[in-house]
Amino acid sequence: MRNAEVASLLNELADVMELLGEDRYRVASYRDAAMRIDHLGEAIEDVAREGRLDDIHGVGKSIAAKVSEYLSTGRIAALEERRSRVPAAALTLMKVPGIGPRRALLIARELGVKSIEDLEQALREGKVAQLPRVGTKVAAHILEELSRISSRSQRLPLGVAMSAAQEAVRELERSSAVLEITPAGSIRRMCETIGDKDILVSSTKPEAAIAAFTTMPLVKEVLASGETRASVLSHADLQIDLRVVPPESYGAALQYFTGSKEHNIKLRELAIRRGLKLNEYGVFREETRIAGQTEEDVYAALGLPWLPPEIREDTGEVELALQGQVPPLVGLADMRGDLHAHTNRTDGSSTAEQKARAAETAGYEYLAFTDHSRALGVTGGLTEEEFRKQHEEIRSLQPRFPRVRLLCGVEVDIHVDKRLDCSDDFLAACDVVVASIHSALEQPAEMQTARLIAAMENPNVDIIAHPTGRLLGKRPGYGLDLTALLDAAVRTGTAIEINAQPERLDLNADAVRAAVERGVMLVINTDAHHQSQLPLMRFGVATARRGWAPSDLVLNTRPLGELLRWLARKGQTGRSPA
Ligand SMILES: [Zn+2]
Ligand SMILES: [Zn+2]
Incomplete structure (x- = not known):
């Protein structure tokens, strides 16, 4: 082409x-x-x-x-x-x-x-x-x-772009000229980094909608303003683009501007084969619009079920949809808890009690406290003795939170010589053990893979956290044989984390897809360092969805009893299922 x-x-x-x-x-x-x-x-x-x-x-x-x-x-x-x-x-x-x-x-x-x-x-x-x-x-x-x-021209992390877009959406929703509104483009697909920040609005009074957009308080400069579109620069120097369409075209425009380009090309080919024309105004047979008001209508006119935006990348979703199938994807509402969080005892900035309250507010069934082990000196990692004291404190908090099970754990460091930073006895006594690499990131791939596999072979290790160590826009992550890691996860029954911190999103969506194909158990954690970070879960869930993860492969969608049985299954000692 x-x-x-x-x-x-x-x-x-x-x-x-x-x-x-x-x-x-x-x-x-x-x-x-x-x-x-x-x-x-x-x-x-x-x-x-x-x-x-x-x-x-x-x-x-x-x-x-x-x-x-x-x-x-x-x-x-x-x-x-x-x-x-x-x-x-x-x-x-x-x-x-x-x-x-x-x-x-x-x-x-x-x-x-x-x-x-x-x-x-x-x-x-x-x-x-x-x-x-x-x-x-x-x-x-x-x-x-x-x-x-x-x-x-820099691409922004999803988290940053999303909050800018949402701020604009909140402003525009107050205008009576705005009937429907949503961020479109790569934000709606929840890509890990975002180029264009597009917002789509339906309105019968486009001039008023444009005026509402160009006069938002967050606008530093109006870059362009026309009859149905406008671009502004925010005070944070982010460009945000608006498109206004009539209500009867909103679904078609939403489909068109959400993309991806590759997905849209597939759809248009499909339309042509059916003697139809698909564009941002609707689906047409000759000159007659047969769909366009909702996305569901647009997909239905092409003989397809509606597809979640996160998987519209032309990686097999259209072919599957043609058979009437949509991959079952984990959703935010499926999440029943978070298994990786820090407190102010190490590098976190809120107390266990504040986090427990936030988990209760989120409607979670469980929350695991997993502070850093000793090796991570810079974060004030805890000794085993200090952990035992902390775990006692957490257990004494439990009666005040009858709805949320507080789990006592550790994020144990994996040394460069493959040793874990805590004794097996201590790890066996923890409810949850998260293991991860924070040091010697420059070691060759075979070495890092061996470190992670050695950790997984320890019967006390439940989860490998932020498995590739990447930081978006800062460092690419250490070298790693991902296939070997995923195979070892299946063999040892270890869960692999999708870290929801917007700068991590680690595993990324492609790696999640590979894990799903192998039947690896995943877990989506926020690694929250402050109680306000529990809602970051949405970015981890989005990454899981982009990797086609179903809820039954995500450990923390399970009810408490099932979770405890899963945790007890690998390490035989020191844990009971209730
Ligand atoms: Zn960590
Ligand atoms: Zn952590």
Whole structure:
């Protein structure tokens, strides 16, 4: 499929035409055609072969001819001729807000600027400010935009993007012009990092909805504002985009803007095979809209059951859905407890009592306290003697929390020589033992795998926490033979954690999928260091769902009695099922 390739050339042609000062309507029509071809949902080369290029909305004779020319000869003469008339760097420069085509040409020609790095240097040296019709004020603005571009293009962790989106949703919900609202795009699919923060609204008064959006208190700057869409920059320098659609198209738009692109392409192929047309406005038979108001309608019109956004990645979900099946996924409401939490006795910042209360409020049946063992000096890890005292204190709290079983445990460190940081006697006396690696992260993969497997072979170890050690955007995680780890988990009957801290999400969704395929028992824990972190569970559950995990493979969906039997099953000593 060569759609993206064709679209990018048409976009380049539009850019060059703009640099050369050609008719802006023609420039806009090339950009529009590029966007439509990119989102077409069927291969542009097939469309061309069947002589249907003219049928694509926004593609007229002249653009169709250029697309055909490119597909058959590999070049577009009109583009090559124009390219030779502009400096290549001007194409990059014109994309920087505040520069535009004229200044881009000027900067490239007069200053010999060849890249964004060159531009930044020329700005800092004051050379740009000296150009005609620029001046210090404009130059300072361009420099500011440059630094903003680099921070804006970064993908954000789901947790950060989600709270920004939710803040905007809360604001907009107060407007009477907003009928339905939801974050769309990768936020709705709960991807671990987020690029675009898209919000979708249905309204019969789009101007009022746009006005409500651009005047939210969190808005620092309005980047763009049109009839049905707008973009703003928040005070935290996050870009948030809004789209407003009529109620009858809300489901289709939600489906379209949730993506993923690959999932949508599959759906559009399916629509075409059924003689239908699917786009962001609805599902159409000829000119008649047969679905569009709800997502369920849209999927049903294609002969599919509704699919959870977290699995819309074209990794087999559409094929399964065609057989009327949707993989059974664990849900937040299935979670009955949390088996990894810290208190202020080590690096946590709230007491056992505060956490127990938070667990009670969350409606949990159990909560495990698993502070760090001694080896983790920086966090004030506890000695076995200190743990025994803490466990006594926790047990004495129990009568005040009749609805939540407080479990006494430890997050025991796995030394580089594979030893555990606590004695077997002590571990056997704990209700829950979580084992993890926090040191010697640079060791080779075989070594880390051996460390984790040795821990799993200890009959007292119930859970391997944050198994790969990655920190999103900070470090990739230590080397690890994931397959060997998962096989050992099955063999030893050890649960593998999905750590719900937004910077960890460890295991990630792909690894969860591999674990599910092997029937590994998973556990979703928040690793809460403060009582306010128990709700982070949603991010762990989302990661589990993205990895197609069913609830019966998630240990902490089990009722207390079953959980205790599972915990007692591996280590035979020191535990009773009741
Ligand atoms: Zn840890
Ligand atoms: Zn921890």
